[in-house]
Structure formats: structure tokens, C-alpha cells
Amino acid sequence: MKHPILFAAGLLCSAAVFAGAADTVSVHEPYVRLAPPNAPASAAFMVLRNTGARDVRLVRADNPASRVTELHTHLNEGGVMKMRPVPAVEIKAGGETVLKPGGLHVMLIDLKAPLKEGEIVPITLGFDDGSSKRVDARVVNPMAGAHHHHH
Template identity: 50%
Template sequence: MNLKTLFGASMLATASLFAQVHAADADHVKVINPYARAVPPTAAASAAFMVLKNTSDHDTALVGADSDVARVTELHTHIHKNGMMMMRPVEKIDLPAHKATPLQPGGYHIMLINLKHPLKPGDTVHLTLTFKDGSTKQVTAPVKMIHAGMGMKMYHH
């Protein structure tokens, strides 16, 4: 075995070991019960919800999402301001190690803006989730009818 071959084999073994120790964040995030909100035919936006469980020993974050049904896809949260609940985009959603983080009505969620077509029960939404390390996970979410009693609390004064 010449020196070049030995060096190449050594580098390959090191890279393989590094990949095993530092698996992609997407491999350690379990997606539980994904779904998207059905909307009337005239609605320009909807949202997707799920629980993201980080099974790894290190914290990560959801830093982006993309969807086949919307021209714009953003990470959002709800905030209370002046007695009203309002949605605001966020740069990331932290996913602490060994914790489940809900994306739910009234909290963090994935906003689907400028829908390409109405979302009705029985449809599916394909999402690509992007994590802090750049890794991605494909998710298929069924479209469901969501009623205000399913966790959405809006305050009006």
C-alpha cells in the first residue's frame, strides 16, 4: 500500500467516524402528528402543526421550512400585545435535547402564505423542515378541519 492510498483510507475512516458521532440534526428529530389547517377557498394562508421531539443529547433548532402548497413558508409564533393575540415570524424554533416541542394553534407553527390552491380536508401538504446544521427532513401532513376549540384562543377587545 503506498502512502497516498494509506492517507486516503485514513481520511475516509476519520470522516466515517466523525459522521457517526455527529449525525445530522434531522436524523434526531422525530415528527409527531403533523397536520395542516383546512381553509376556505378564498383564504390566502394556512398553517401546519406538529410536535418535534429532539432525541439527541444536544440542542438544535428548526430554522426554516418550505412547502409545495405555498409561495412563502415562515416559522411563526403568537404573542399577546395590548390584549390581542398576534402572529409574528421568528428566525428559529429551539428544540432542546430530549424534549418535545409542540407546534400548535396559539403557539409556534409553520405559516403557509400565498397558497397555490385551497387546502381542504383529505388533501396533503408536503413540507421540508430545515434544522440548525442545514440538514432537512421531509414531512407529509394531512389537511384537517380545525375548530377554535382545538387550542386556538383569540382575544378581542
């Protein structure tokens, strides 16, 4: 790298045009809920912030811990909460989308092995422009309340 300044300037110029969705989306507090030992599935939650100028759609997710990974939401149908796969999760330009219990989430279906508390599950998020981003989600025991202490 003999020309770091030129190189950086070139990046800045092209970033606006070629930046993939993965570059403009930042992920905060990703975690996977520890499922009961014999549960066939678990769910991952996170906050997705879009720092870019255009809306972004998360269209798929993948992870090595389960055989199937799906984007899901909870819908209230006649007073009954049902989980439904969604084709995409929209993250508005300059906005954020929260994946949380009782709302949107990433389902890890058909777990290959029981998850252990504190384990890291690498989740790959795929966006509608073909870019992808890897997120390391820690397995958290919801009963321990580990998620909710604020210092």
C-alpha cells in the same frame, strides 16, 4: 452489501459525531389546518421531539402548496394576540417543542390553490446544521373535530 454487520457498526460509531439534526428530531402528528376556501394562508402544526444530545434549531420550512413558508409564533402584546415570524424554533436536547394553534406554527402563505381536506402537504423542515427532513402533513378540517377523537 457483503458486510452488513461491519457497515452497521461503522454507522453507529459515526452517528454520534455526524448525525444531522434531522436524524435526531422526530415529528409526530403533523397536520395542516384547512383554511376557508378564499383564505390566502393556512398553518401547519406538529410535535417535534429531539432525541439527540444537543439542542436543535428549526430555521426554515418549505412546502409546494404555498409560495411562502414561514415559522411563526403567537405573542400576546398588551392583550392582543399577534402573529410574528420567528428566526428559529428551538427544540431542546431530549425535549419536545409543540407547534400548535395559538402558539408556534408553520405558516403557509400565499397558497397556490385552495387546500382540500385529506390532502397531503409535504413540508420540508430545515435545521441549523443544514440538514433537512420531509414531513407529510395531512390537511384536517378543524370544524370536523377529526383531530380530537381518541380510541
